[in-house]
Amino acid sequence: MIEACQVNRSTFFQCLNGKRLPKESFFEHLLRTLQLSPGEESKLRKLYHIAQIGESVYQNRQCAKKCLETLAALSGNLIPQIYRLDGVAQLTANWASLEGDNRVFQELCHLVQAEMFLPEPKIDLFVPQEDSRFIEYLKVLYRNSGEKNVRLRQLVQFPQGRGKKTRESMEFFDSILFFLASDCMGYEAHYYYSEVDFADTVGVLYPYSVITSTGVLLMNEAMDRALFSAAPAILETCRTQFEDVLCKTKQFHTPFKGYQQTVDFTLENWEGTTMGYQYFATPCFSAYLTRELVDKYCPAGMEERFDHYFQSIMAGVFYVSFCSEAGLMDFARNGLMNEFPERLVPPLELEDRKTVLETMLYRPPENSRLYLMDPEKTTVSDEFVFSLAKGKRIMTYRKRLPKLRMFCFQEQNLMDAFEDFFESLPESSYVLPRSEVERVLRQAIRCCEEQMTFDLSNQIG
Structure with a gap:
């Protein structure tokens, strides 16, 4: 085996005893020598990758990756199943153990269900992150609250x-994306850092709580x-x-409400x-526009703002787009630059779409x-x-009107984790080769050319 692995x-024995990580050439020779099944080889490759970068x-x-897939899954109007609750509530009593x-x-x-029947529900909660069962139920209530102005404030300890x-921080971000994608705009999340473990803290009887307009429920760490x-x-x-506690915390996200606020922050x-990443079906087309196209499609009255935005894109920001084939083909068909909120920039004409796609290629x-x-x-x-x-x-942000929503996150650990993820993507198996x-891009250019030919024939006819 040593001879077959060419080391x-x-x-060989240092790697075998865990004192040294095999080089990739050694690892590939080892895989061929072992003649593993596809499943075994996949598992070994995963373990080797983990050893390379750390658990x-x-x-x-x-x-x-899961967070970004959650965003994709939230597209459309999927509503989670609502589960029937058994048992009798004791909310009629003034207190209960x-x-x-x-x-x-x-x-x-x-308790929270009763609050949701009120005209303007108000819920403040501090519950363990591990209690996903209650958060999932709360999501259902929140989604089905219709046009009500629901104020839901959540406190979390990191x-x-x-x-x-x-x-x-990443798991919490993933858990609240549902609230940010809903029609309600009253969700707030506040966080703080502490090493306190309530399970091991003597004298802390009921550290968690849910407070509504009608009652408060104080709970122990085990939620039993x-x-x-x-x-x-x-x-x-x-x-x-x-x-008082909220005054000592930081807001996990900043919401931008209304079309104008969203446009201002986008620009x-x-x-x-110096570095920007976009993960969306269509890429950031701003980096590929000529000066003439910028002037042509600039919204009236926003010339100075747009000029400043495009100058920063062209001169100072290294921009990386992760997109899909369907998104690129959509641009060829409709000309929409989706990095901007809907209706801010008009669709590009067919000739201009073709110019942008040729620049990209x-x-x-x-x-x-x-x-x-x-x-x-x-x-x-x-x-x-x-x-x-x-x-x-x-x-x-959700780009489509009338449900335009934008949120800004500045928690450092969250930003660092996504930055590392995006830096690793180009060398990962999740990205298609450059030939694809x-x-x-050639297919999208042909799509534009065929539509231009079709339009021309209709004009002549």
Whole structure:
């Protein structure tokens, strides 16, 4: 086997004993020598990859991929199933002592469900991140609240240790994307860092709570014991304490409401950064526009703003787009530059679309890169634009009116994890080879040419 792997005896046994990581050439020879099944080889390749980059980095990249796939899954109007609750609520009592995780869960759900029947529901919650069952139920209520103005404020604790902090920040980000994608605009998330483990803290009886207009439920760390109270004095005290705590935390995301706010922030997003990433069905076309096209499609009254935006794109920002074949073909058909909110920039004419696509294929700017994601291995949203301005912010927004939504995230661990993920993507199996990019661009150019020929024939006819 040593001879087949083409390494010396010392290197072979050092790798065998875990004292040294095999080089890729050694690893490939080893795979061929072992003659593993496809499943065994895939598993061994995964373990080798983890050994190369580290378990923590691997998990963070997987989490980043999952977050982006969550955004893609939220496109459209999918509504999760609502589960029937058994048991009788004790909300008619002024107070109640509850035992058992199922009993606490039932009362927790009944409490927030009752609040949702009010004209303007208000819910403040601090629950363990591990309690996904309640959060999933809350998502259903939130989604089905219609046009109500629901104020939902969530407090979350992140650990101070960097590795665990990053993972929990990513998991929390993934869990709240549903709220950000919903029609309701009253969701807020606040966070702080602490190493306190409530399970091991003597004297902390009920660290978690859910507060509504009608009652408060105080819960232990295991969520199997709780105290409910509807007493006005206790409710007021709990609300005051929650407000005091929020003043000491940071907001996990900043919402931008309304069309004008969204447009303003979009045009300022890349200021102060040297590297930008976009993950969306269509690429960032701004980097491929000529001066003439910028002037031609600039919205009336925004000449100075647009000029400043495109100057920063062309001169200072290295821009990387991760997109899909379907997205590129959509641009060829409709001419929409989807990095901008809907209706801000008119669709490009066919001749101009062809010019942009030819620039992407034959004359790409030095400060831009274009990659196609493999649809067999991952999904890309065509509704939620996800972008990262390195060292500055994450921006995600739903581009379509009337449900235009934009949110900005600046939690450092979250930004670092996505930056690492995007830096790793070009060398990963999730990205199609350059030949596929060229094939799709040529196909998109032909699509424009065929439509131009068809339009011309109709004019002559």
